[in-house]
Amino acid sequence: MDKIKRQLTSSSKATRQDRIGKLVAFLCTFLIGLLVVSIFYMVASRGLATFFKDHVSLWDFLSHQNWNPSQVGKDGTPEVGALPMIVGSFSVTVLSAILATPFAVSMALFMTEIAPKRGQKVLQPVIELLVGIPSVVYGFVGLTIVVPVVRALGGGTGFGILSGTLVLFVMVLPTITSMYVDSLRSVPGFYREAALALGATRWQSIYKVILRASVPGLLTAIIFGMARAFGEALAVQMVIGNASLLPHDLISPASTLTSVLTTGIGNTVMGTLPNNALWSLALILLLMSLAFNLLVRVIGSKGRLTK
């Protein structure tokens, strides 16, 4: 009797293993969580120092056009207007996404609906290859091909938003395409059958049902592509011209948040205003990627029904 009681009340080997497993998983999750929190803390504390320690007004930071943190402007405050970079970043991001989306949609449709077999064989490896190429290579190709072509066709130096957009276009295309392919593949085949059985042509079943059913997936793919474009530093820096001027056209030198960060971070001293101002730029980047993430979640939960 006692023996049975003891057996029942003490935990079995399986239960103990279960507990250890849970503990390990919990610890790992906790560590990662800690890492994320400390990154946020670090970027935020430095980034906010510009406003709290150096007393730059947030509004001036976001709306002024002169970026020269080591100098004091005419009004007596440091010249830390980030508007040119913010505009630059958004321009290249949005333009490259707009440019890439129709291509991505056509390629994804080709791979899933029009010629699944050939698409699989030819395009899949191409896309995987494009994803794997390091950004410095993209930047280099941009510098030696895209910039001269833009210069020849558009005039100017060839550096600028247009060149940045074109390079980013090639970089986000595989991201958007492969994500959209996944979402097209997850559209159940019976939608296709149902549409055809109702007298839809193949093309009608694609664009009236499958495309429509996969809109949330497409939006998610585009946002991921935009997140990649927004955060890309090296390749953009190599072709955009790196002039902290508010861009007035697509073919004059400009800059993005990331390009200013990568060119500037090595040349400033920790704790000084020029350094803090760069951290503020990094904070904007971080907040933007957070925003992209939230957007994906919102779309995901809204589109749940449609999957």
Place this chain on the structure above:
Amino acid sequence: MANIITTRNVRLYYGDHEALHGIDLDFPKNQITALIGPSGSGKSTFLRCLNRMNDLVSGVTITGSLKLDGKDIYSPQTDVVALRKKVGMVFQQPNPFPFSVFDNVAFGLRLAGIKDHKLIQERVETSLKQAAVWEEVKDNLTDNALSFSGGQQQRICIARVLAVQPEIILMDEPTSALDPVSAGKIEELLLDIQDKFTVAIVTHNMQQASRISDRTAFFLDGKLVETGSTKQLFMAPKQEATSDYLNGKFG
């Protein structure tokens, strides 16, 4: 009673495998014909010949003659799109599009190029009423069709087919994924619409076949063993295989 669909010596091959061995089956206008038989006997395969859904399966060859209103379904001149508008299909699993109820039912009408919003509205309403689901969805026409119960979804799918005003409706086990109450509602609605439409229904449920169908066809191993009025086939089957099947000896 005139036959709307006549088929003679229909053979179908999946690659080299002959799945239908010469089927002769006619569908009288405005009657419900039930297709029964054990699993794998070729009921779905035959049904899908009638609206050419088997065209989507690669490696399928079909011989013999299949006629809708006297016109060859498989002639090269046949417009498959027009054929499928005349021969609607309801599937085993409810498969509404992930759109609103209204857009689902209006889908076929918009495909047909109907722009008149009032006409579309009228047809959507009539079809949902015919499909006996209007009362349940009329206040939520803009809700996603997937947010309704399986039985409601299946009736929405039936409404979607009815809206196109087909001549014949093919149903492949339309109630097998549903609870008995929902299945009963679908049986009722079939009886209500049968004077306007011709129905061919595959079912594994003998009671269902006997309750709703005018004629029954018994399939076995890719052959049509026996066909006749439902009463005759159930009360006095001519073939031994039929009576064995009805008595649950196999299948």
